[in-house]
Amino acid sequence: MSDPQQDKRPLAEPRVVRRRNWLPSLIWLIPIVAALVGVALVARILVERGPEVVLTFQSAEGLEAGKTAVKYKDVQIGTVQTIRLATDRSHVRVLVQLRKEAKSFTAKDTRFWVVRPRLDTSGISGLSTLLSGAYIGADAGTSEETAGEFTGLEVPPIVTRDASGRQFLLRARDVGSLDIGSPVYFRRIKVGQIAAYELDGDGRGVTLRVFINTPYEKFVGVNTRFWHASGLDVQLGASGVKLRTQSLATILLGGIAFAAPEDVMGPAAQENTVFALADDEITAMKEPDGPAQTLLLYFNQSLRGLSPGAVVDFRGVEIGEVKSIGAEFDSQAREFRMPVLVQVYPDRLRRNADGQRESRYTQLERLRFLVDRGLRAQLRTGNLLTGQNYVALDFFPKAPPVKVDIERNPIELPTMPNSLDEIQAQVGEIARKLNRVPFEEIGRDLRKTLATLDRTLGSAEQLAASLKNDVSPEMAAAMKDVRKTLSTAEKTLADDSPLQQDMRQTLQEVTRAANSLRILTDYLERHPESLIRGKPEDKKK
Structure with a gap:
């Protein structure tokens, strides 16, 4: 049995021991992993992040913040972050975040443009x-x-800096139908394109920059000629009509072609060499004209059919062109004169057999000498169908002498009237003379003469009737006698007439006599001694 006293003692408080948790709860793994991934992404972005640049464009068409990429050779090098309108509303500002490897695209001469569907001269x-x-x-x-x-480009560049080739400069009067991207041809093969063009500072021309791709840049020499190959080149000559073009693209969009004179290329041209751009191939292949000389011509005739740009030639050789035409009143002669200003290139004629130019005399001395020899300008018809005229320089030895004032600028070259005008003047003079002929008086005299002739014919008829009555019988008798004479002669000359028979007999006798004489002659030739001795047969007897 237990002791009751012991049972009355207080019970000891139990000691609570907390069990230790060594493993964390699984629910905390998710935010931890997410945080780690976020930190890794941020770190990666910070590591790969490159510089930021701002691009300005006229419009943000096709661009979208956070999506539009920036590419180089189809490799993404950045992304558009924001698109904002400028304060003055003239353009948009595009913030671009470049990647770290695209740091070199912050160079000052880097170019940016928006790539979208585009149709231009270079194609689609x-x-x-x-x-x-x-x-x-x-x-x-x-x-x-x-x-x-x-500043972003509104038009994509035709030539990028990684393209292989050379650029050359062309000077022209105007661009014509050319545009950026127009093709450049060599022997009808596309070898390049027009990269840019700009107006010259003085406003008198334009400068085009062409890019020739590798390996065709070696065909551009220092003597290479460039010309417009746009549209159709139509030539009308004695052999017919010739139609030339580089390709169908040049007809619609324009183009440029180049070649060396006579296919003899000089040393290769360096990059950015300047060339002249001619209007056509014929002009490009001509030899340099040299200095030009301006002459003033005065014509006393109509200038219809003559226009600026008309040809000035010397016996079929083109040596210049007409610059302007006009009309002025000569107060001294009290008549209108038609001044024509022409520009000629004397070097086209002053070449000797060796191709060298004469330099012994001055240009004015040569001109004075030629005028003394009869050099004159004349307006002639170049095309009867269109009525176009041209100025011809030629020698007229019978032209009256004229003195040239070499101190005058421009020098006045004497002219001669056109042969057609002379014919017209002669026709007019003939017409005036015909107007002075008294056709009415001549008509009256002619009627009187016809009346007299009528009376004369009547008298002739009467005379013929009288002759018929008086002379006809005697003429009939004479004709009968003539017939009798002819009949007698016919009978005499007939084959069976006695005269013909006697004639035949006589001719036969003459033939026999001739034969005997020929026999005697032959015998005497063989025996000439028989004339003295006689025949041998006679001696034997």
Whole structure:
């Protein structure tokens, strides 16, 4: 039995021991992993993040913040972050975040443009963006200076800096139908294109920059000639009509062609060499004209059919062109004169057999000498169908002498009237003379003469009737006698007439006598001694 006293003692409080948890709860793993991934992404972005640049465009068409990519050779090098309108509303500002490896695209001469479907002279481009959307293209610069803001190009560049080839400059009066991207041809093969053009500072012409691809740039020599190959080149000559063109594209969009004179190319031209751009191939292949000389011509006739640009030639050789025509009143002669200003190139004629130019006399001395020899200008018809005229220089030895004032500028060259005008003047003079002929008086005299002739014919008829009555019987008798005479002669000359038979007998006798004489002659030739001795047969007897 237990002791009751012991049972009354207080019970001890139990000691609670807390069990230790060594493993964390699984629910905390998710945020921890997410945080780690986020930190890794941020770290990666910070590591791969490159510089930021601002691009300005006229419009944000096709661009979208956070989606539009920046590409170089179809490799993404950045992304558009924001698109904002400029304060003055003249353009949009596009913030682009470049990647770390695209740091070199901050060079000052880097170019950016928007790639979207486009149709221009170089063809159709950007068709791939119809599905993928527009993107920003880039062309890396080479400058050591960097920039944070760039002006985007509205038109994609034709030639990028990674293209292989050379650029050359062409000077022209105008661009014609040419545009950026127009093709450049060599022997009808496309070897390049027009990269850019700009107006000259003085406004008198334009400068075009053409890019020739590798390996065709070696065909551009220092003596190469360039010309417009746009449209159709139609030539009408003695052999017919010739139609020439480089390709169908040049007819619609224009183009340029080049070649060396006589296919003899000189040393290769260096990059950025300047060439002249001619209007056509014939003009391009001509030899240099040398200095021009301006002459003034005065014509006393109509200038219909003559226009600026008309040819000035010397015996079929084109040596210049007409610059302007006009009309002025000569107060001293009290008549109108038609001044024509022409520009000629004397070097086209002053070449000797060796191709060298004469330099012994001055240009004015040569002109004075030629005028003394009869050099004159004359207006002639070049085309009877169109009525176009041209100015011809030729020698007229019988022309009256004229003195040339070499101190005058421009020098006045004497002229000769056109042969057609002379014919017209002669026809007019003949017409005036015909008007002075008294046709009415001649008609009256002619009627009187016809009346007299009528009376004379009546008298002749009476005389013929009288002769018929008086002379006809005697003429009939004479004709009968003539017939008798002819009949007698016919009988005499007939084959069976006695005269013809006697004639035949006589001719036979003459023939026999001739035969005997020929026999005697032959015998005497063989025996000439028989004339003295006689025949041998006679001696034997």
